[in-house]
Amino acid sequence: MTAMSSLSTSPYKGTRDYYPEQKRVQNYIFKVWKEVSERFGYEEYGAPMLEPLEVYAAKTGQEIVGEQTYRFTDRGGREVAIRPEMTPTISRMVAGRRQEMAYPARLFSIANYMRYERPQRGREREFWQLNADIFGADGAAPEAEIIQLGAEVMKTFGAKDSMYSIKLNNRQIINAMMHDYLALDAVQAELMVRLFDRKNKISNEEFRDQAIEIFGAEAAPSGLKKIAELLVAKGIDDLPKEIADTEAVKEMKELFETLEAVGVTNTVFDITLMRGFDYYTGTVFEFFDTHPDNNRALFGGGRYDGLVGLFGAEPLSAVGIAPGLSMTELFLQTHELMPELSTATEVYIVVVGEADKAATKLAAKLRTEGVNTELDNTGRKLDKQIKTAVKKGVPYMLFIGEEDVKKEIYNFKDTKTSEEEKLSFERVVSRIKDHRRNKANQDDDLV
């Protein structure tokens, strides 16, 4: 770059600038995430954006570490990565305080991540997620709670049960399917898991061809037949004996019952659900948008009992869920659930004539009362000041001239309706506080 050429105004490829109107959407989604997590007794934590690369090398999965991680060597020669997800980090943190923490530990974070992927609708290189996890709790109850938390997030956004379904599976069921039912060895099983993971993204023919390759020519006919039978008989009560008799199926049934007891009924058992990460050990699940225009996975999670132990600590069971910002935005847009969000500024002070000192004082007084007050201290003509207030969408304007200051009565204007009143300072404050209460009630209705 030379000093003469001008720099680009575009953000780095696959990332987004959040101008105030987009930031308000982000803040709305973050607020719901935080409120619901705290309503379930989860405590917020934060973590570094960089981690030693080895944290991911263990269990995050080949594709993400090998192809998608933003990794580099720092000035001190350390191999580091911008976090592509939170699960290894929070496992590291819990391992670091394995003895001191109170269990079950319920933890959540709202943070950004980076993966080098092809940017597309609902998928950016930099993306934001809620991560909510329980550590140190076994069985169906914490799994049901995590899924219930996800459902409560959806409900709080205004979603009805019919707008999405929750697909459930279990890694142990997958293992029984691969090893006992399909009679695959370890290498074949891994390939088959990846193939199922891509099942919705490829054609039936492609799936079939690749399955044959995995089975080998001799075993393929019976293998394909078994897969076909499995896909027809999807229900949990309708599984072949090699799978049906496992402990994992018993657990899965218990999970369905527990979910039903807490009112989460838009669930479905889906033996083809694999989830990409290598660290899952039991239940896995995925929230899936049922709208024909956005028929796709929204977010998911599952049980990962092995991660904390990788950090030299006594092993600890764990279940987590991770809704993402972009998918949530898409869901809210598709189902027309996005609320109207406006600026937090409540009043714009328009300065008439030479009243700037008095206006500055009045602004300070309004702020002391807790009113979000923007002061036009430009010295511009009235029409320009008004235009700025309108363009910013500030709900009220307060006109301050020398006469008004003397009389202590001010012109107060509703930006939307253009209605104007002459009010005392106290009335201005109470008018704005009424407006704020109404807005908060609307938000509560939304939330």
Next chain:
Amino acid sequence: MTAMSSLSTSPYKGTRDYYPEQKRVQNYIFKVWKEVSERFGYEEYGAPMLEPLEVYAAKTGQEIVGEQTYRFTDRGGREVAIRPEMTPTISRMVAGRRQEMAYPARLFSIANYMRYERPQRGREREFWQLNADIFGADGAAPEAEIIQLGAEVMKTFGAKDSMYSIKLNNRQIINAMMHDYLALDAVQAELMVRLFDRKNKISNEEFRDQAIEIFGAEAAPSGLKKIAELLVAKGIDDLPKEIADTEAVKEMKELFETLEAVGVTNTVFDITLMRGFDYYTGTVFEFFDTHPDNNRALFGGGRYDGLVGLFGAEPLSAVGIAPGLSMTELFLQTHELMPELSTATEVYIVVVGEADKAATKLAAKLRTEGVNTELDNTGRKLDKQIKTAVKKGVPYMLFIGEEDVKKEIYNFKDTKTSEEEKLSFERVVSRIKDHRRNKANQDDDLV
């Protein structure tokens, strides 16, 4: 790393894990930043953690870009950097919407940054900052507003004026000092600015030696004498004629007057204040802790009118301020201003006997009422459940057994006082809401 060796639980060097108790401190500081910024009519924005490297190469300053930036080449061959600061990014964003935005634009963000520095007290490689900026406003008024915003942040944290002072200078005054008063050429001037910037970190002797080197042997005696005179006569009304007659000194006096009018009086003119960034063009300032245990710069800011124009947009004036998290924490600790912060969880449900289904339902009911409710769904013995609630610092426990569910009267226990009462569901809710109101009022007293 082999699968056998265990991974380290330490965060990446120079970064911090924010466990819930540290995250609460961070959230408290973020909350004050956001509230005060919005009270002044600033609107929140967000930006990517990565930027094209060239964004910083222009004006951020040699030391940061050359030695401290986390930079690397992405998988697509792009030179990128983890943002070391926000000013170039927000300038890029404003340039990208130069025509559409309403001016003056008041913008703020709360975000994290990385610099490869030697970690030390109050300085981490990953650090968090509030950035508040006004674009498109000239003169003393917006500068005074930005400084007033900083003072209001301090006041909201409980700081008294005596706890810190605000040092002020102006890049044009520095120019007059270097060129007209000390008769230095451009290269010498740049070296001298850097020398002044380090003045508080080096000995007087070292300063003298390096100054001589910059002046050259011949000019050094008169140059040193002039510096000495300047340092004695620090007051703005007491400057040598070459500096005193400049427009910048007039502007600086106006700024002092405007600040005084809005009640910011703990200010001092300091001609040795340089501020590191290359992009400042006018007023620069620094908030400085006056406590003997923490006698150092807290944060600063200034006017940078040239940055937006670098992105090919019509030039736009700009003033900004950037308080940091770690320095704020140190300040609050030093002055004993850090409030006690507790978990957001309000009640912990202890399940007695086999009442887990009823307890789950009651938890859902409490959450519907907006109560932050943690449910112990472990099936453990009572004492273990109670121990967890105590360790987490949850203010109330609710005991739920089968008898309680039948009678619809529950044992409600204050975790701190151990007082126990038998209450109906409605009374439990109102008791917890009272507690929340008291806590909010305490917070308001703090804030």
